[in-house]
Amino acid sequence: MKIDRRCFLSLAIGAGAGIALSPLPWKLTDDLAIWTQNWQWTPVPKRGAAKTVNSVCTLCPGGCGISVRKIDDRAVKIEGMETHPVNRGGICTLGLCGLQLLYGPTRVKGPLKRVADRGKGQWMPITWDQAIREVTEKLSAIRKSGRPQSVATMSGASSATLDALLDRFGQAYGTPNTIRFPSVDDAYHLSVSLMSGGKARVAFDFEHAGYVLSFGAGLLDGWGSPVRMFKANALWKQSGVKLVQVEPRLSRTAAKADTWISIVPGSETALALAMAHVIISESLYQAEFVESCSEGMEGFKEFVAAKYTPDIAAKMTGVDAATITMLAREFAKSKRPIAVCGRGQGTIPGSMDMFMATQVLNALVGNLNQPGGVWFVTDQTMQEWPEVEPDAAAKAGLAYPRLDGAKGMVPLKRSLPNQFVQAVASGKDYPIEALLVIESNPLYTLNDTALVKQAFSKIPFIVSFSSFMDDTAAYADMILPNPVYLERMEDVIGASGFPYPTIGLSQPVVKPQCNTRHVGDVLIQLAKGLGDTMARAFAWKDFSACLEASLGDRFKTLKKSVFQVDKSYQPPAPNEIFASERFSFIPRGIQADVAFKPIAAEGDTGGYPLMLMAYDTMRLSNGYIGNPPFLTKILEDTVLKNQDCLIEINPKSAKAAGLDEGDRAEIQTPKGKALVRIHLDDGIMPGIVAIPRGLGHEAYDVYLAGKGINVNSLVGSLSDPISGFEAAWGIRAKLSKA
Amino acid sequence: MKNEQSHETTKKFGMVINLDLCTGCGSCMVACMAENNVPFKPDETDKLKSITWMRVYRLTNGKSFPETDICYLPRPCQHCEGHGGHSPCVSVCPATATDYDSQTGIVSQIYTRCFGCRYCMAACPYHARYFNWFDPVWPDGMEKYLNPNVSPRMRGVVEKCSFCYHRYQAAKDRAYVEGQREIEEGDYQTACTQACPAGAITFGDLNNPEHAVYKLKQDANAFRLLERLGTNPKVYYISSKEWVRRAADNYLPNEKTGK
Ligand code: SF4
Ligand code: SF4
Ligand code: SF4
Numbered sequence: 001m002k003i004d005r006r007c008f009l010s011l012a013i014g015a016g017a018g019i020a021l022s023p024l025p026w027k028l029t030d031d032l033a034i035w036t037q038n039w040q041w042t043p044v045p046k047r048g049a050a051k052t053v054n055s056v057c058t059l060c061p062g063g064c065g066i067s068v069r070k071i072d073d074r075a076v077k078i079e080g081m082e083t084h085p086v087n088r089g090g091i092c093t094l095g096l097c098g099l100q101l102l103y104g105p106t107r108v109k110g111p112l113k114r115v116a117d118r119g120k121g122q123w124m125p126i127t128w129d130q131a132i133r134e135v136t137e138k139l140s141a142i143r144k145s146g147r148p149q150s151v152a153t154m155s156g157a158s159s160a161t162l163d164a165l166l167d168r169f170g171q172a173y174g175t176p177n178t179i180r181f182p183s184v185d186d187a188y189h190l191s192v193s194l195m196s197g198g199k200a201r202v203a204f205d206f207e208h209a210g211y212v213l214s215f216g217a218g219l220l221d222g223w224g225s226p227v228r229m230f231k232a233n234a235l236w237k238q239s240g241v242k243l244v245q246v247e248p249r250l251s252r253t254a255a256k257a258d259t260w261i262s263i264v265p266g267s268e269t270a271l272a273l274a275m276a277h278v279i280i281s282e283s284l285y286q287a288e289f290v291e292s293c294s295e296g297m298e299g300f301k302e303f304v305a306a307k308y309t310p311d312i313a314a315k316m317t318g319v320d321a322a323t324i325t326m327l328a329r330e331f332a333k334s335k336r337p338i339a340v341c342g343r344g345q346g347t348i349p350g351s352m353d354m355f356m357a358t359q360v361l362n363a364l365v366g367n368l369n370q371p372g373g374v375w376f377v378t379d380q381t382m383q384e385w386p387e388v389e390p391d392a393a394a395k396a397g398l399a400y401p402r403l404d405g406a407k408g409m410v411p412l413k414r415s416l417p418n419q420f421v422q423a424v425a426s427g428k429d430y431p432i433e434a435l436l437v438i439e440s441n442p443l444y445t446l447n448d449t450a451l452v453k454q455a456f457s458k459i460p461f462i463v464s465f466s467s468f469m470d471d472t473a474a475y476a477d478m479i480l481p482n483p484v485y486l487e488r489m490e491d492v493i494g495a496s497g498f499p500y501p502t503i504g505l506s507q508p509v510v511k512p513q514c515n516t517r518h519v520g521d522v523l524i525q526l527a528k529g530l531g532d533t534m535a536r537a538f539a540w541k542d543f544s545a546c547l548e549a550s551l552g553d554r555f556k557t558l559k560k561s562v563f564q565v566d567k568s569y570q571p572p573a574p575n576e577i578f579a580s581e582r583f584s585f586i587p588r589g590i591q592a593d594v595a596f597k598p599i600a601a602e603g604d605t606g607g608y609p610l611m612l613m614a615y616d617t618m619r620l621s622n623g624y625i626g627n628p629p630f631l632t633k634i635l636e637d638t639v640l641k642n643q644d645c646l647i648e649i650n651p652k653s654a655k656a657a658g659l660d661e662g663d664r665a666e667i668q669t670p671k672g673k674a675l676v677r678i679h680l681d682d683g684i685m686p687g688i689v690a691i692p693r694g695l696g697h698e699a700y701d702v703y704l705a706g707k708g709i710n711v712n713s714l715v716g717s718l719s720d721p722i723s724g725f726e727a728a729w730g731i732r733a734k735l736s737k738a
Numbered sequence: 739m740k741n742e743q744s745h746e747t748t749k750k751f752g753m754v755i756n757l758d759l760c761t762g763c764g765s766c767m768v769a770c771m772a773e774n775n776v777p778f779k780p781d782e783t784d785k786l787k788s789i790t791w792m793r794v795y796r797l798t799n800g801k802s803f804p805e806t807d808i809c810y811l812p813r814p815c816q817h818c819e820g821h822g823g824h825s826p827c828v829s830v831c832p833a834t835a836t837d838y839d840s841q842t843g844i845v846s847q848i849y850t851r852c853f854g855c856r857y858c859m860a861a862c863p864y865h866a867r868y869f870n871w872f873d874p875v876w877p878d879g880m881e882k883y884l885n886p887n888v889s890p891r892m893r894g895v896v897e898k899c900s901f902c903y904h905r906y907q908a909a910k911d912r913a914y915v916e917g918q919r920e921i922e923e924g925d926y927q928t929a930c931t932q933a934c935p936a937g938a939i940t941f942g943d944l945n946n947p948e949h950a951v952y953k954l955k956q957d958a959n960a961f962r963l964l965e966r967l968g969t970n971p972k973v974y975y976i977s978s979k980e981w982v983r984r985a986a987d988n989y990l991p992n993e994k995t996g997k
Contacts, residue, residue, distance in 0.1 A: 076886070090936075091769075103882050227935040230761060635783075
């Protein structure tokens, strides 16, 4: 039989049909599927005994309670603690990712010593004994040579006891340079002392407010205690409380607000003052409070009448005069209105004019220390420790001025890391010879990254106590890793913006996963090694003993209950608190036009036609804690695409610059330039471009390093003339096609 | 066969998501990933290949500044009932790897049966299903946090939101141990519902008048996604904004929304 082409084809087709009709291919596909499903590298999580451990989350200043589900000794899930008064069972995106930080690849597994050039990523593991010995020797040599003032600490620790321990370390060692990272809480605190001489944490009784006016505070973008704010917003929605958001960009807060007022950035103070003018001139203010509790109203009235009428403010803010008047009336006529400020998540304190203008509005409507108002809260205090007895060396060191220039202007422990960095970079006064970095990542989080790097390059010895290989740790000479928050015990006093005094004690939920030591323990060991007065000042056995010493009887109960809250707390009544010192509309000793002078953005309008603003989002952690993988995973592809950061711009402005969606572009500011991609968004004012905080890390792991750009490196640093706090909220910029 | 379960009251688990409260934070997405052992890769910016059982979409009203408005819309699997359990995905699966549970109304996904043909993905109008293009990889040590109640999936299978079915099983077990009582509303809550800091998600038995969802789904502003396709989903949404309700279905420009 001859097989021709046609015959072959029909045979082939017949065979094909036969195979297809037989169960063979289906069986094989199924087998193949089953085989691939049994690849042993897909992990099978182990079963075991389940239990729940409660603790306090310290990833942000929110102070939420958490319930961690465990299977044997593994932590498998973090949930919100139902009974905790701050978050009442809810939990935020970052809090949910905590286990990725605990078990993540970016942790520093044990003490490390740098072996190659700084920042080259070459380390030698060393023992704790060696690490502590070497740091002690260094500190001892500096102190012996009579320059204790040249040792500095920079700390973002949330633990009140650790904070006190660091102060004590400075006192006993002899350095005034104990630097903390201030936030809006500090700016609020300062506004209280400037305007009424008081000393208090400022909090907001949002749950009982009747109207909320926010000047750029990202109330639903992670401001204050984020979960609490989300719940408050739900309450407002259900009870018809109006939220007005004043902001140049349609943030999540603006999107959820009842009214979004887009405003020229940096002119918020002008809007607040014009509102004050309307309220005063139309006699809408609360006469009783103004008469019996305040002073300086006349001068203030003249000031705003001359400089901040709605017509004048309209030109500055871009908000028309009628809207300003309407807003002022609405605010003043509402029950229990609250005005609040503090840009974004409030991690950068900002300029004082905004805070004082906000407090003026709250005072005009008499909503200070009232239910549903702004409260001056006195938190629980720690028990006193025995006084430090500084020796002669310490006294000499302490006689030096602080390098950051902060000094006894206010009854507040004020720190100015921005100015500290400038002083170190410029070599002003005296050099810093050793820097201890605790729970912070200044090389990433401070504005003008290049300047920070320049300053740090002048410091011969940098020790990082970070749990993670963050940008600053990567640049250090030694890393003495701290356990992460789920492995350690620490106290947290107060929750940001929360009106009731709380105190929390975070619990070790799992045993330490790495060869870490608590920075408090290390400080005690260092002090013991330094001997004499240092050893005497740090007589505790370990940090836990130190916690017990500061918490007293509360220590034992807190170990069980995790938190304490004084729900019956009432702030002192206005006539009581303002009896000795009245609320002053113009802070005493400061001229009105100085007090309320907005900070202009750096850069000239000619060369830089646009304005760059950094913004905060719940999907990016932008402080000491780097974004965990899950958070980066849920970032929109309009914010990050592959490794590129997208910059938000109004289609009109983009068109003017000849740019379209997805285009590559170069953004340039007086501080630097970077490559970005364009994302057109109608929710942003023309003339403004926005980049989120939290991207552009050089360190960490493959899940975060090298993604996007660090907006802090494009924004310079501006010090507020009154407080010295970081006040830059943006910078002028230009975009060109790349 | 059909009336096998007739002596039991059938449940119909579902959700009502209040979009007026949702802030788009993404906690529900993360809670779901943490609860259900959803993996992650170094680059997750290709959203077609990024597995998120719960995904929060951002809707805009299409107007220019300053009339722009946005709304966030969390989208789990809609657990479509179709007509009599014929959800789009279930009807096309050749391997019976996805099934409609008539006792709970939950659309299941059985990974060991799925052979990856992805017909269901093509059929699902909500893009609620995801394919494992890669083997899941947890960096060394991170597999410690995996939840033993949910099996990690392997390359080549489809996965999707299960309404945290393992939590239902656990709730039933607990109820059984505690004397064979009926499970109550609070006994079975999904991970996303529990985590949402805004309290935007409510979960429960849509058939049970005692459950919050029963009332909420009758809200005048309640609607479902692409309702007119006849998918009969069990996830309801509430929005006071007309443009959002319109965006939820394929409305013609002049067509009225609502029932
Ligand atoms: S967790 Fe709640 S508020 Fe956040 S995106 Fe999900 S549904 Fe919306
Ligand atoms: S949403 Fe999609 S996957 Fe879920 S039941 Fe409906 S068709 Fe199936
Ligand atoms: S119900 Fe469970 S599986 Fe579904 S989206 Fe919510 S958390 Fe994920």
